Structures are given as C-alpha cells and as structure tokens.
Amino acid sequence: MFERLAIQASSFAGDIDGLILLIAVLVGFWFIVAEGMFFWLIWRFRERPDQKSQYITGKEKHLKRWVTIPHALVLVCDVFIIIGAVRVWYDVKQHLPEPDTVIRVEGQQWAWVFQHPGPDNELDTGDDIWTTDDLYVEVDRTYHFRLSSRDVLHNFSVPAFRLKQDAVPGRTITGWFHATSTGTYDIQCAEICGIGHGVMAGRINIQDAETHASWMSENATTTAAQ
C-alpha cells in the first residue's frame, strides 16, 4: 500500500524525508513523555478511599521547575527543528543551482501545459516541444521550471520529488529539480481550482539520456513539420 513512500526520485527528496524523520524523532519523544506522564498521573491519582487530594499551588520554586525545565527543553528542540527546516528550505526553494535546461509549466483549468526547449536546449525557438499533462525530462540533469497559471491558482506537485509550488496568475515563479531515477510519476494539482480539480492529473516521464534524445528528435521534427 505504501510502496510510493519509498520512492525518492529527486536530489532533495532525501533531505525532506530526513527533516520529517528528525521532527518525528524530536516531537515523538515529547509526545511519548507527555502522554505517558498524563496517563500515569490519571492512573496513579484516580479516586481511591485511602488517598486524599493534596493542596499544591505550584508557586514554590522547586515545583515551578516541573514546568520551566520542559519549557526550556522544548525551546531547544524547536531550535534544532528550525535549523533543519531552514537548511532544507534554503536548498530547495531559496538557492537555485545553475540549470542545465529550462522548461515552462503552465496550469490552466484543468490541465498542465509543458513547454520543452527541444534539442537546441533554448526556449522559444522553432524546435520547442509543447505537451499537455505529460512532462518529459532527462534523468540526472538540473532543470529550472518557470511556473505560471492562465486562470486560477494551481499547484505543481510531484510527490515522488517531494516538490510543491503554487502557480499564480500574473506571476512567473522559478523552481528547480534534479531527477535521480527514471520512471513515470504523478503530477498533481494540489490547490483547489474548480470542479475539474480532481481530474487535473499529469505525469512526469523521466527518461535516460538516450531515450530522451530520441523522444526530442521525434517530436521536435513533427512540430517543425507542422
């Protein structure tokens, strides 16, 4: 059922999964401590004939420690998570590595339109390849995508890449990815975009260099011939 969870098809998928794991360990610890303490106290201090309730104000210093020490420790955990989150964020969203190829992605109600640069690796030239819902990329290559929308908000989401970015009309947002394994994966629209939102499904086809080159030459020729 979860075979998909194991697939990490982009260079940064592992970093994001690592961050999720780090958070899971840190908050998992707090979760178990808090719930364990909570249920133990409920059990230990359930109403019993031989046990009287105590009068504790929590004002004394040695009692306040029960709250101030966890307080400080939570803060420390927060700092670790912040550092991890910012590092991953910086690599995925803030600092874009130099691209080998630039593509355009446009969302519209309810399809994805992709513009590939074709064999000359230049956008807006005669050999550009336009496709709908199927994106073709080459493995082990760094891509920049220029994301825009024709009508409403969409979200270009590739779960196998752990990649997500809103497409906003009136803006062009640049992002990047670097596929690390070949195969065909889902492209979702992850921002509600009207009644066809649920059928706005695309596919990213990651090909090895040879297959991609032949796909390009085939399609570039057809487009040029038209």
Add this chain to the structure above:
Amino acid sequence: MAQATTAPVQDTHGHDTHGHHDEGWFKKYFWSTDHKMIAKQYLWTSIFMAVVGGLMAYVFRMQLAFPGIEVPGFGLVSPGEYNALITNHGSIMIFWVAMPMLIAAWGNFLIPLMIGADDMVFPRINRLSFQIFLISAILILASLFVQGGGFGGAWTSYPPLSANPEYNLTGLGASIWLIAVALEFVAFLLGGINFIVTLMNSRAPGMKAYDIPVTVWMIVIASILFMLSVGPLIAGAIMLLFDQTLNTGFYDPARGGDPILWQHLFWFFGHPEVYVVLLPAIGFVIDIIATFARKKLFGYKIMVYTAVATAVLSFFVWAHHQFIAGIDPRMANVFTVTTLLISVPIAELLFVIIATLYGGSIKFTTPMLWALSFVATFLIGGVTGIFLGASGSDIYLHDTYFVLAHFHYTFFPIAIIGGFAAFTYWFPKMFGTMLDETLGKIHFWGTVIPFQFIFIPLFALGLGGQHRRIYNFQNFPELASMQPLRVTATLALIVMILFQLVFFWNLFRSLRSKEKAPMNPWKANTLEWTTPSPPPHGNWPPDQMPKVYRGPYEYSVPDRDTDYWPQNEPS
C-alpha cells in the same frame, strides 16, 4: 444600541421577578435579552449546524471511499456538489459550530454567572448579535440551494477562483457564502465587545483579576484576539465581494490586483482564529479538570500568561499557510521561527494541565472523561503541527491529507470534545436536570474511539502524498492503491455518527426528566454553582448577589471539613 449603553442595565432589563414571566412565546424564545436564553439560542443553532456539517462529511466520505456510489440518503455526488460539500463542511464547522458553541453559547451563559453579574452589560447588543448570527446561518444553508449550487472554492476561498463566476461556476453561491461569513463576523464582533466590557465592569464585589475563573479569561482573551484579527479580513471580504459582483479587480492580476493579497488578509485572521476557538476549550478543560481532580490549579498565573503569549504570538505566524504560495522564499524562514516558537506557550499550557493532575483524586465523570480526552487528543494535533510549521517539510506535506488530519486533531478536540465537555458539565446548570452518566460514557467512547480510526488513516494517506479536495483518487495511479485506508476512515465516521444518537437520546430523556438537579452537583467552587439550577431571571435573587472572597480553585484546602471552598463563602 445607544439606549443600552446610556441607560443603566437594570432599567433596560429589569430583575424584579414579577412582570417578566408573562411574556409571549415568541418574545421569550426569539426576542429575549436574557444572556441565558441567548446562550441557548446559540447552543441549539450550533448543534443543528453540527448535525448538518457532520452529515455533509458523511456524504463526501462515502464518495471518497466508494467513488461513484449512490450515497444512501443523498444519491450520486457530482464533482461540483463534492466541492460545495467540502467547502461548506469546513465553513460551517468553524464559523457556525466551533465559534457559536464555544464562544457565543458558553461565553454568554458562563461569563455573567461566573463573575457574579445579573446579565451582560449590553443585553440588546447581545440579542442583535444572535439575530445577525441566525441570519448568517440561514444564508449559508440557503446558498446550497441557489442556481449553480453552493460555493465550492474551499473554506479559504482563494481568488481568482472565488472572485470570478467564470472560474467557480457558482457565482450566486459564492457571493451568498461570502456575505454569510461576513455577517457571522459582525455577530461575533458584537458579542465579543459585550464579553470584554462585561468582564471589565460587572464582576462581583471582591473578584480581583486573579479570582476570575480561567474559562472566563480564555473566552475574553479569545474575543480580544478575534476583534483585533478580523478587521483586515472583513475589508478583504468586501473587496472580494466587489470583485465578484461589481467586476472590480482587487485580486485580479490582469487589472493590477494580486490574488496573494487575499491569502495574507485571510490568514492574518485565519491563524489567530485557531486560537480563538482553542482558548475557550482549554478554559473549559481546565475548570473541569480542577473540579474533578479536586485540585487547585498548578500555576494559575502561568496559564493566563501563556494564553496571552499564545494570543500575541498568533499574530505573527500567518504566512506558514503560504510557504509555497509564491511568497518571497526568504519570508518562510521568519515564519518558521515564529510558528515553532508558538509551540512553547502551548506546550506549557498542556504541561500545567498535566501537572494539575499530580496529587489529585480524580473522579471519572462524563465531563472529566471529555476533558481528559481533550488533552490526550489535542497533543497529537499539536505535535503534528510542527511538521507543517517547519518550512522544509511543509514543501512535501502542504495541502495533503496530513494537514487535514492535523487540523482535525486540533479542531475536533476543540469543538466537539471541548463542546461535549462543557455541555455535560454545565448541562445541570443550564437546564436544571442531570444527564445520564452511563449513556454519557457510552457516547463518549463511541465518539473518541472512532475518531482515531477516521484520522490516523488520513495521516498515513497524507504521508503517502494524497492531496486534498479531490473528488476521486482513482485518477491518480500512485494514490489509487491506498483505498483501504479511505474505506476505514469512512466506516469509522459512520460508526461515530451513529453513536451521536445516544447523545440525543440522553439529551431528550434529561430534558423531559422531572428530577431536579441540585444547585452544585459537582461540588465546584465557581459562582455559577451558588445559584439554583437553572438560575432565575437576573441569575441571583436581587438581595443575594454574590461577593467573592477567594480564587476559584481552592480545592482540598488542608484543615477544612469539605474538599471545596466556594468563592462566595466568607472565611
């Protein structure tokens, strides 16, 4: 309005027990200025809306588990209807269930009773608040039946989808939805002003700031928070309404507008809104836990301070909803820091509640079970929020079912568990009869256990990459295989809905019961338990208005015969 503010409360309202009981049925139930009646009006309306919202969830969960099925009681679900159902389920549960139930109903009922006042300071504003609220509730329900159907652009209503009928195909539904939401805000602004002023001016003699029950603190802090955050959204809503109906372009990039502006205005309100409903629920839970653990609160002041800290911080976290919305990526770092910081006061609140149990003598009554389960469940909602507040992991988890499961693990404890905790605890005071404990416990377990089986599978689906607001996941090859999880969640939901019948049966029995509830069935300290159940008009007989001598949580004080010490008892 002017009349209510200038004339002394007693004159507009009157507390002589004569001459106020001959009012007609309409006047009593629809035109009352009595805070207790207004509280009941809010309560019944919100329970009705909760039933509507719950049945909507049943319909769309059936469609998700068994795509294309004729849902029993509804029929085939079209994509447009599906979107309208999820949109209005969210809107109704937050604006017409959580807020009226937690803030308006219990705030109205409890604030005057807990601070020893005869009524709200502005009874007529209070009545107006409910009337506007009722109109908004009727409007949101009506919007489902207009031409084109109900609005289907999600409860966040992001433009350009929400702004342009050509995109959402539900022009009329979208506008009515928006007007209903805006009216609801007006109702709560009026109610909130009333709460704040009442707490400041009408406390019983002797009640100092730190003698106020935590429930009242929390409701009033929530009202202030609401008041300060809602303004930008009302402005934003009017701009959106203009975009929809007058063809302006505030959110249309083609005409110089910006769709992301709405997101900022919406979430500037939307995130504090989470705490607007959370704080009152925490207040109920704290009061109930103190009563049934027979314990003084561990650190009363810490609780009030952390609540204020949470409220202040909540103004600086909104953009964590927009990490990947196209905002400047550098901004995400700032909002990651503020968002994670807010975990500190919230964790501290929970620590203080847990510490209160230490040394107690815990009675497992129905309200106590609800209150304890609030803490256990809300913790899951809290810790899963960290994954989403951290920008790096939000890239993957944003707008997946992980988010959905996370906020249901916060909103369900808040609105449903917190709501039932308050309802079962204060029911005797409100209606003068006791609820049945056995039925109450059956209902409790029949609600909280299925709840886990609904939403834990949804966490798993979210981690598996399942995105939200999708009509039929069979269109996505990678997601299709996780169908058993969707079926589990839907079946658990049906079980939970069926167990609600136990609650209504219990309610019906008790309302018809002739057995009177005692004045103070739980042996609690706060002032509402020092007047008959239900309290008379004016709350206390005029010559017996309470005076306050101590804080609300003096349980198990050494060297006393009883383990409680009502606030109004002279020492």
